[in-house]
Amino acid sequence: MSSSNPSNPSNPSNPSNPSNPPNLSSIISKNFNFPKSKSPFFTHADIEAQLQNLYLFSELSSSSTTNSTISKNDSENLDQLAIIIRNIHSSKQQDAFLRHLKKFMSQKENEIEAVCRGHYQDFLGSVDNLLSVRQGTISLKSHVINLNTHLQASGKTLASSRSTLLEAQKVASNIDDTIETLQSCLKVLDLSKKVNQQINDQKFYSALRSLDELQFLHLKPLIGFAAFAGYLGEALPNEKIRVRDEVIKQLNSWLYEAREQSPQVGRLALEAIELRNRRWKSRKDRLRHSDSISIALLVDINTSVEMAVSERHDYNVFDQANEPLIDFKPLYLAIHIHETLDAKEELQKSFRDDRRAQAHLIISSIPSSTSFSLQPWISLLEKIVGFFVIESQILKTTKSFRDENDVDSLWEEMSEKIVEIFKNGIQACDELDKLLDIKSKLLIFSQTLQTYDYAVNLLFELLNALAKRYYKILFEQFSLDFQQIVKDDDHQPMIVNDQEEFSKVAQVSFLPDSGPWSKSELASQGFPVALPFSQTYPLCCIDIRNYITKYLILPDGLPSISKTVDDALRKSLDLLLIEHIALHIDDRIEHTRNLSQLAQIVVNTLFFLTAGQALEVLLSQLRLRISGGQPRLESNAIFEMTLKSAENTILAHINAKINDFFDLVGYDWRRVEIAEPNSNESSDYLKECLNYLETVMANVLVSVPQKIQQDIYIGAWLFIGERLMSFLIDQEPSAMSDGGLSILANDIRFAAEESSKLGDSRMVEDFFNELTQTVHLLQSPNIGEYLDPQYRKSKCALVQPRKLVIVVVKLLTYMDSVGAKFNPERKESLVEILQATSRVQ
Numbered sequence: 001m002s003s004s005n006p007s008n009p010s011n012p013s014n015p016s017n018p019s020n021p022p023n024l025s026s027i028i029s030k031n032f033n034f035p036k037s038k039s040p041f042f043t044h045a046d047i048e049a050q051l052q053n054l055y056l057f058s059e060l061s062s063s064s065t066t067n068s069t070i071s072k073n074d075s076e077n078l079d080q081l082a083i084i085i086r087n088i089h090s091s092k093q094q095d096a097f098l099r100h101l102k103k104f105m106s107q108k109e110n111e112i113e114a115v116c117r118g119h120y121q122d123f124l125g126s127v128d129n130l131l132s133v134r135q136g137t138i139s140l141k142s143h144v145i146n147l148n149t150h151l152q153a154s155g156k157t158l159a160s161s162r163s164t165l166l167e168a169q170k171v172a173s174n175i176d177d178t179i180e181t182l183q184s185c186l187k188v189l190d191l192s193k194k195v196n197q198q199i200n201d202q203k204f205y206s207a208l209r210s211l212d213e214l215q216f217l218h219l220k221p222l223i224g225f226a227a228f229a230g231y232l233g234e235a236l237p238n239e240k241i242r243v244r245d246e247v248i249k250q251l252n253s254w255l256y257e258a259r260e261q262s263p264q265v266g267r268l269a270l271e272a273i274e275l276r277n278r279r280w281k282s283r284k285d286r287l288r289h290s291d292s293i294s295i296a297l298l299v300d301i302n303t304s305v306e307m308a309v310s311e312r313h314d315y316n317v318f319d320q321a322n323e324p325l326i327d328f329k330p331l332y333l334a335i336h337i338h339e340t341l342d343a344k345e346e347l348q349k350s351f352r353d354d355r356r357a358q359a360h361l362i363i364s365s366i367p368s369s370t371s372f373s374l375q376p377w378i379s380l381l382e383k384i385v386g387f388f389v390i391e392s393q394i395l396k397t398t399k400s401f402r403d404e405n406d407v408d409s410l411w412e413e414m415s416e417k418i419v420e421i422f423k424n425g426i427q428a429c430d431e432l433d434k435l436l437d438i439k440s441k442l443l444i445f446s447q448t449l450q451t452y453d454y455a456v457n458l459l460f461e462l463l464n465a466l467a468k469r470y471y472k473i474l475f476e477q478f479s480l481d482f483q484q485i486v487k488d489d490d491h492q493p494m495i496v497n498d499q500e501e502f503s504k505v506a507q508v509s510f511l512p513d514s515g516p517w518s519k520s521e522l523a524s525q526g527f528p529v530a531l532p533f534s535q536t537y538p539l540c541c542i543d544i545r546n547y548i549t550k551y552l553i554l555p556d557g558l559p560s561i562s563k564t565v566d567d568a569l570r571k572s573l574d575l576l577l578i579e580h581i582a583l584h585i586d587d588r589i590e591h592t593r594n595l596s597q598l599a600q601i602v603v604n605t606l607f608f609l610t611a612g613q614a615l616e617v618l619l620s621q622l623r624l625r626i627s628g629g630q631p632r633l634e635s636n637a638i639f640e641m642t643l644k645s646a647e648n649t650i651l652a653h654i655n656a657k658i659n660d661f662f663d664l665v666g667y668d669w670r671r672v673e674i675a676e677p678n679s680n681e682s683s684d685y686l687k688e689c690l691n692y693l694e695t696v697m698a699n700v701l702v703s704v705p706q707k708i709q710q711d712i713y714i715g716a717w718l719f720i721g722e723r724l725m726s727f728l729i730d731q732e733p734s735a736m737s738d739g740g741l742s743i744l745a746n747d748i749r750f751a752a753e754e755s756s757k758l759g760d761s762r763m764v765e766d767f768f769n770e771l772t773q774t775v776h777l778l779q780s781p782n783i784g785e786y787l788d789p790q791y792r793k794s795k796c797a798l799v800q801p802r803k804l805v806i807v808v809v810k811l812l813t814y815m816d817s818v819g820a821k822f823n824p825e826r827k828e829s830l831v832e833i834l835q836a837t838s839r840v841q
Contacts, residue, residue, distance in 0.1 A: 082155060082158065086155075243337065244337065248334070251334040254327075254330040259358050259361075261325050261326050261386070262386030262387050263383050265325055265326065265385070266381070267382050268317040269385050269386070270381070270444050272317065273447050273451065277444070277557070326390065331394065331398070334347060335401050348403075362380065362383045374434060385449065388407075388454060391411075408454075411454050411455070415456075415458045419458050423462065426465065427469070432470065432477070435466060435469065442462065443558070446460060464558070467554055467558065474551065475576065478576060486536060489535065489604075491534055491588075491600040494531040494538070495531070496527065496529055498527050499523070502523060508538055510607070510610055511610070532603050532703055533604050537607045544573070544576075544577075544611065548573070569619065573619075574633050577635035578635045581635075582638045585605060586645060592649075595696060595701070600703070602647065603704065608639050612633050612636040612639060616632060619631045647708055651719075655716060657692060658692070658716060658723065659719075665727075667733075667740055668739070668740055669814075670817075671743065675739070675742040675743055676742075677749065677779065679746070680750065681750065686750065710761075714764055717764045718764060721764065721768055724747065724748050724771060728774065729803050736813075736814055738811070738826075741779065741807075741811070745779055748772060749775075752768035752771065770799065773797070773798045774798075776795075777795070778804075781826075783826070783829045783833060787833065787836050805837050808833055809834065812830055
């Protein structure tokens with residue numbers, strides 16, 4: 001088939017096809033060029049050593065004594081000399097050898113000369129010996145010539161053997177080079193196989209090191225004479241691309257795993273902050289009881305003080321399990337591999353885009369439902385926390401791989417979207433419990449991200465907006481509750497049947513510490529018992545306590561709210577008490593005509609004053625900030641005004657009834673007969689009026705405190721006195737006889753006598769004294785004595801001339817009327833008094 005033909009250009013294994021570089025497994029060695037062996041080269045030291053060896057052999061031969069030994073040594077010396085000459089000839093160093101030979105000869109001659117100088121006589125003897133030896137030398141020379149001839153013949157054979165030996169050595173050297181080259185090629189092939197195995201085993205960095213070793217260490221010497229080395233070199237970039245692709249594949253799997261594990265990571269991070277919050281709150285509670293001025297009471301979580309205290313409780317979500325939730329090794333490997341391949345910037349861009357896409361995917365996962373549900377929001381917060389906790393870990397462990405500004409920009413973008421989503425949800429939510437849940441989750445979310453050094457200003461602004469929404473709904477709900485409680489009040493004392501029921505009421509109600517309305521006094525009356533207040537009071541107390549509790553739940557963890565919550569709570573509570581209790585009580589007072597109900601309102605108002613004072617103490621105890629004085633509620637002054645309004649209303653109703661009695665008066669103002677002065681007799685209307693007043697005070701206003709009863713009682717008596725005075729000074733009757741005056745005078749005396757039973761009431765006493773002195777003067781037979789200053793000062797000190805003139809005019813008017821019967825002297829005295837008093841005025 002054509003696919004198996006190596007000459008086919010479409011065959012991918014064909015090394016001649018430039019578009020398909022050969023793989024490592026397809027490289028086969030075709031031709032090998034072996035290096036040629038080089039001729040030996042002798043240094044000066046080598047030549048010197050050879051001459052010394054030759055000299056040594058000649059010394060040894062000269063010491064031989066037998067002819068056979070001499071012949072044998074000569075043969076060996078010649079062999080040695082032949083080798084030396086051959087080596088010098090082959091290395092073309094004849095000149096150098098001759099120079100060293102001459103030097104050697106000169107050296108020996110110098111040695112001989114030195115010896116001769118020291119042994120002159122011996123030398124002369126030696127000369128004789130030499131002369132005797134000369135003959136032997138001549139014969140030896142002949143022998144050398146013969147030996148030389150023989151050596152020439154032997155040298156030809158030796159040269160031939162030497163040539164054969166050199167050829168054999170050349171072949172052996174080529175074989176060694178071939179073996180070495182084959183071993184290098186085999187090592188390259190083994191290394192290429194190893195690279196492939198390392199990639200399959202995901203040992204990518206080792207594979208890259210092996211590729212570099214292959215490229216720069218093993219392939220480079222082979223490229224000149226091994227064709228497959230060139231093809232293999234062309235395949236190496238593809239192998240690096242393969243490594244990179246495998247790393248990217250692992251990184252993509254890691255990104256998917258990070259996205260899937262983000263909710264779990266976020267959940268653990270949020271739980272860790274919740275645990276820190278509980279520990280810190282527990283510590284603050286302990287300090288609050290032992291050290292009310294500790295600085296720990298002023299700080300929240302993630303402050304320097306809290307972080308220093310909680311340092312030993314450091315928590316890392318990635319170090320809590322035997323197997324970590326997220327293994328960052330694939331990311332670190334990808335970074336390392338791309339740094340090795342000089343492709344880090346490309347990886348950074350790709351990773352940045354992928355993470356941004358994941359972040360947007362998280363935001364888009366929130367369902368667009370019209371009904372509010374907290375669970376999807378919790379899931380969203382967990383995913384976002386997990387996402388940015390992972391980002392924080394990457395920033396911390398990879399140095400410059402992730403741009404911190406890019407992460408901050410992504411967080412800012414995400415936080416803006418989160419704020420927008422939650423704002424819409426908060427505006428659509430009108431349930432306090434859900435708003436508290438949102439606040440709790442948002443606060444933990446903010447504190448968690450703040451722990452990882454993310455900016456959370458927008459989130460705390462969102463929490464402030466949530467707080468405003470919460471307080472608005474809280475105020476509106478409790479306003480309606482207070483209005484309904486006051487509206488539904490039956491203004492009847494509350495009945496409790498047993499101790500358990502009483503304890504529940506007493507526990508929630510603000511009761512005075514002492515007095516007849518204290519808890520101990522009320523409980524001592526036995527059961528069932530009618531409590532002084534109606535059911536409105538304990539119901540309002542429950543709502544007040546609940547309002548304070550719900551109000552103070554929210555600021556925990558919100559520094560900006562906590563700083564002002566004490567004053568804000570005081571103002572808000574004041575507004576509730578004034579606008580939705582006091583003013584509604586005022587409205588009930590205005591529309592209530594029943595005195596017993598009005599009396600109950602008075603009692604309730606008194607208890608609300610007690611509650612106001614107790615609330616000032618309670619607010620001081622619950623104060624979140626250490627600084628500041630005792631809080632004061634303006635509502636106490638309003639309740640004082642309400643109490644006064646209730647008193648005045650009761651008094652107005654009593655006075656109206658008293659006025660009704662006085663409207664039934666049937667005085668005969670032209671009566672002739674004068675009644676005898678008597679303080680024990682009075683008109684029927686006055687008796688009925690006083691009986692009514694006593695009944696009201698004894699039965700209707702019995703629950704009202706004595707002080708208020710006394711004020712009402714005094715006010716009623718003053719009104720009675722004013723009505724009695726009105727008969728004297730009003731336009732009607734315009735004329736009055738002494739007989740008619742006598743009946744009115746007796747009623748005044750009777751009323752004055754009854755009013756004296758009030759006890760210490762200076763105002764009523766003075767008023768009725770003025771009345772009695774006035775009528776006593778008018779009935780006096782010596783009325784003219786009034787003109788005597790001494791008499792006037794002692795007997796008529798309280799009589800007002802202006803009022804006296806009016807009564808005198810009425811008496812004179814009657815006397816001047818037709819058919820009037822009167823004493824002329826008395827009339828004359830009245831005229832004198834009128835004239836004298838008019839002049840004084």
